[in-house]
Amino acid sequence: MTIKNIMVIGAGQMGSGIAQVFAQSGFDVKLNDLSEEALQEGLASMEKILSRNVEKGRMTEGEKTATLDNITTSTSLDDASDRDLVIEAVVENMDVKTQVFQKLDEVTPEHAILATNTSSLPITDIAAVTKRPDQVIGMHFMNPVPVMKLVEVIRAIQTSDETYQTIEETAKALGKMPVEVNDYPGFVSNRVLMPMINEAIYTVYEGVAEPEAVDEVMKLGMNHPMGPLTLADFIGLDTCLYIMEVLYEGFGDSKYRPCPLLKKYVSAGWLGKKSGRGFYVYE
Numbered sequence: 001m002t003i004k005n006i007m008v009i010g011a012g013q014m015g016s017g018i019a020q021v022f023a024q025s026g027f028d029v030k031l032n033d034l035s036e037e038a039l040q041e042g043l044a045s046m047e048k049i050l051s052r053n054v055e056k057g058r059m060t061e062g063e064k065t066a067t068l069d070n071i072t073t074s075t076s077l078d079d080a081s082d083r084d085l086v087i088e089a090v091v092e093n094m095d096v097k098t099q100v101f102q103k104l105d106e107v108t109p110e111h112a113i114l115a116t117n118t119s120s121l122p123i124t125d126i127a128a129v130t131k132r133p134d135q136v137i138g139m140h141f142m143n144p145v146p147v148m149k150l151v152e153v154i155r156a157i158q159t160s161d162e163t164y165q166t167i168e169e170t171a172k173a174l175g176k177m178p179v180e181v182n183d184y185p186g187f188v189s190n191r192v193l194m195p196m197i198n199e200a201i202y203t204v205y206e207g208v209a210e211p212e213a214v215d216e217v218m219k220l221g222m223n224h225p226m227g228p229l230t231l232a233d234f235i236g237l238d239t240c241l242y243i244m245e246v247l248y249e250g251f252g253d254s255k256y257r258p259c260p261l262l263k264k265y266v267s268a269g270w271l272g273k274k275s276g277r278g279f280y281v282y283e
């Protein structure tokens, strides 16, 4: 199957980025959110990114207009009734996602694929609440979506080969690099990244080094573009803690225990860049 038209559910940071890259590649995109205000904010952030691309000569004014013309907005999931693919990017909450998938299963055409951008919830459980579990899959885009090449394509145990192949081709049509993984806690991206961040926090907790020193070691010695503690501050320390808890509970293995210092920072409201303080202080 060739995907021509899509719908993105959730116009937040990720949803608006996903809608933008599809629209830029010529897909007909509906962007859905509960609130009109969130939709307008999503469109405004897209407009800002596209205008910067025009200023820097990465895109023409005509391409910017064509991209925005490919997007219409919606506040009703019923508008998914003519879509080939729906990508859900609502809040990271299983109850909310389950409700969205059940409704999408009712209203979308029989052939439609239902994808989720979840960074930590089990795709297999999401697929199981629908009557088309073989057409459910994870499409894990990275932040910021227009910049990052990877799409981690996660197969639930029920996902069919046909569904996987369609999604792989679709990701390539966006100019992204799809990588196939199976559905286990943290998939590959967060299972490898988060324990590294957690271990970096342990080195601070145990007094091995100051945050600046930990980040310098990883930047200069391992060629990482940014240190793990800076990255943790950017991701949000609450999100890092949440994902460590998913790994810890999902595998029941003590190697994933979240560092007590991470828990303490989150309790204090030191969530990183978004709260003005994490391992570093932000103006």
Ligand SMILES: NC(=O)c1ccc[n+]([C@@H]2O[C@H](COP(=O)([O-])OP(=O)(O)OC[C@H]3O[C@@H](n4cnc5c(N)ncnc54)[C@H](O)[C@@H]3O)[C@@H](O)[C@H]2O)c1
Binding pocket: 009, 010, 011, 012, 013, 014, 015, 032, 033, 034, 035, 038, 089, 090, 091, 092, 093, 096, 100, 117, 118, 119, 120, 140, 141, 142, 143
């Ligand atoms: N932020 C990241 O770096 C990142 C990276 C990869 C994946 N993700 C995943 O992407 C998803 C979205 O994350 P985000 O950072 O964009 O969140 P966000 O809070 O910026 O946006 C979520 C949007 O969903 C909307 N929403 C909530 N319930 C809805 C519903 N029932 N129907 C329609 N819209 C609804 C909200 O109004 C909001 O605009 C989450 O599952 C998250 O785990 C996030």
